[in-house]
Amino acid sequence: MTAAGWLDGPDGGRADARVEAVGNTPRAVDTRRAEAQADSANASPELDATMPSIVLIHGAWAGSWVWDRLCTELAAAGYRTRAVDLPGVGAHAGDPAEATLESHVAAVVAAIDESSRAVLVAHSGGGVIATAVAERMPERIAGVLYVAGIMLPSGLTFAELCDEISVSSPDANGIVPYLEPVHIGADDALPATGGAAGAGGQSGSTPATPATSAAPPTAATVVPPEAGVAVFFNRAPAADAVAASRRLGAWPDTVLSPVVTHTVERFGTVPRVYVEAEFDRSIPLAVQRHMQTRTPGASRLTLPSDHAPQLSSPEQLLAGILSFLETLQT
Structure with a gap:
């Protein structure tokens, strides 16, 4: 099952945002409807306590700043949004000894509003952290959206996954x-x-x-x-x-390459969407699709972006996030 929608690109041209159901969770994202929702929601900036909160997780070498524009847009759409700065890196780089998988998971857990379930939006290496949080507390996580994110099989490192396709995809090592x-x-x-x-x-x-x-x-x-x-x-x-x-x-x-163990009974019950970055040179498209094959169950949204659609395809990314959030409330 495939749904296709057209979105206005940042340069005023037409950008194709393709959506496909992947694995055993068919969930198409209607990007045209989400774009209209994003436009109309800007007129009503009041935050709705009945809607899930959103926790944004940055990837390696970055910080919460990568989400600045989306934070503003999501808040304008009525969502309580929090971008996490992970311990020992980014804005908290003063003590790198604080940077551990456990401290990063704890920082995300602390950012989740106790009054509602949360949707985790994880970019790049932040995907590993989102997976760990979803495994730890699936009852508190309404969904996970991976933005060119690292979504790994249980017990495997990203380097090991890249090795699996290194012959057919020599650019798998990316950055x-x-x-x-x-x-x-x-x-x-x-x-x-x-x-x-x-x-x-x-x-x-x-x-x-x-x-x-x-x-x-x-x-x-x-x-x-x-x-x-x-x-x-x-x-x-x-x-x-x-x-x-x-x-x-x-x-x-x-x-840099942490290992997370997860289960079908916990992580596997959380709805997921994988946002592909079609022109990603850091995590090439072949690697993104191999991760989806090895960790099935996520729906797919393909954007014509580089590794950071927050900057290169912000309107399309916002539309996809809003549409995913809408499906979680129906």
Whole structure:
């Protein structure tokens, strides 16, 4: 079963947003109706306590800022919305030791309004966290929407999943070849020596930790701004792409490829939609579809976007989110 709808693209042209039912949960998203809902809802900004709240989860190297525009639009549509800054990264990068899968899950759980069920909207690596939260408390989660998100089979890392299709999809590693290793502490980010792809350094001693740092440095990676523009934001307006790439921060290795165990009885009962980014160079479309095959049960919405449709296809993404929210209330 396939539904197709036409949406006005950000440049005033026509952009095709394709929706398909995938796995054993057929749920088509009517993007034209959702677009109309988004337009009319802007005239009524009062928040409705009977509607599910929305928790937005950013991905690796980013922060809650990636959701700024959508937060405004969703609030205008009457939804209580909260974008989480994950511990040890983004706005809380001062102590990278706080960055663990458990702390990230706890931060999302704390953001869920006790008075209602929540819809998790997870971008990129935030998908792993959304899966863990849905497994932990499925009774509190109304649905999960993965935005070019990492949606993995139980017990598998993202690197292992990419290895499964590395022969047929040699670009499966996406951003990985461009990453630069660093050591980060409480007050510093130091270049690492050797080891990771893109380091370009020579083997030798690790730079000394400054005396002002109480904790030993933490191994992490950063995305060079030029790689951010070319790989993450390649279809966004140029000024937005440059600005976003400069905001990307260090991401500790400890949370780069976490493993989540989930079950059909818990995670498997939560409605899901996977938003594909058709022109994604970080998590290529072949990888996105392999994840959906390996973790069936999600409906599919395809957008003509790069890795960050929040910037390159914001109207279409908003329409898809609003339509998913509507299906959860019927």
